[in-house]
Amino acid sequence: MDRQPPMPELPPAVAQALTRFLLEQRRLAPGLVSRAIVTGSASTGDWHDGVSDIDVVFVVNRDPSPELEALGRLHAESDPHIDGVYLTESELARGPDAVLTAPQVVDGVLVSAMPGGQLSWATWRELESGVQGIVDGGDVIWSPTSDRHPDSQTGVREYSRANLLDYWRQIGDGAEAELAPRSDDDPVRNETVRWIALGPIRLVASMETGEVVSKSEAAAVAAARWPEHAELLDRAARDRAGDRQTFTTGDARQAIRLLRECVALAEQS
Structure with missing residues (x-):
């Protein structure tokens, strides 16, 4: 509807x-x-x-x-x-x-x-x-306002799937290679972890529902779906809201693992 x-x-x-x-x-x-x-x-x-x-x-x-x-x-x-x-x-x-x-x-x-x-x-x-x-x-x-296009719901599903496969998969590969020489305890920019952790999950929500949800809403949905990532998602969402967190390379690697799971869903759809 x-x-x-x-x-x-x-x-x-x-x-x-x-x-x-x-x-x-x-x-x-x-x-x-x-x-x-x-x-x-x-x-x-x-x-x-x-x-x-x-x-x-x-x-x-x-x-x-x-x-x-x-x-x-x-x-x-x-x-x-x-x-x-x-x-x-x-x-x-x-x-x-x-x-x-x-x-x-x-x-x-x-x-x-x-x-x-x-x-x-x-x-x-x-x-x-x-x-x-x-x-x-x-x-x-x-x-x-209510500017409606008849193809918007189908279009946003297809766009989100393609973005996960064509853009985010490469982002994951590049980020993984960049982090390879670093220790898990090394600090990493907050913006990097927020971007990788919250971007792909939002696309998954759009791919599956045809709606565009906020990053905070996507984080809550993803935390229930992937409880092993719930703590990282919570910290990423809190950092975005202004409650500044400290992130490490280990956190960034976990965000990449979550990104891979999002891409796998796109591959299966």
Whole structure:
């Protein structure tokens, strides 16, 4: 059954940052953006100040190319980072399989014609329960949105499976080789363990359900499925929420083992 769009409940810090951003965006590029749809952790109740970026789909009325230089500076100066993709209503209706590149922002850097990134069925599925902002005078009006594409549920299943097989399997191989000479007790970056432990399990949830769940929700589901990894998943989720943990190479190797189990599920599906 399709999800019903929730009432908008953006974290106050997100709403404030986006309101400032959208008003300045309108000043720099009048009439360009008709609406901005918040996706990702900020729309799922899993956004954490100081850790999470804000992901947005900017729906545009025209080709944004002439304004990209000014918009790039605006994105680069945003704090927290406001990332996203610029798409027309026509491109939204066509779906990600038909949109090969688009202007996209990653970690504050705007690329004029970037493939991949938010051009995936995961983004289109998130649009079905996103929060939409429209500039009205000197204010931004927030409301639920329900941009539905008939292929989104099937698409997100196939996308998640392919991502596990084509991307994460190679990530596991590379990380394992990089860690090979290190002792289990050696320290490792928190971000590395969080990324490897939480990314693939979220894709498994999408592959099996056709929904896009938060990383925190995916961690809880994965901990029940793989109790031997529950303690690591709990620490990764707590670290992401701001309760900083200490991770070792042994933890990273365990995260890779979990990644391998996720890839095996994709191979069997």
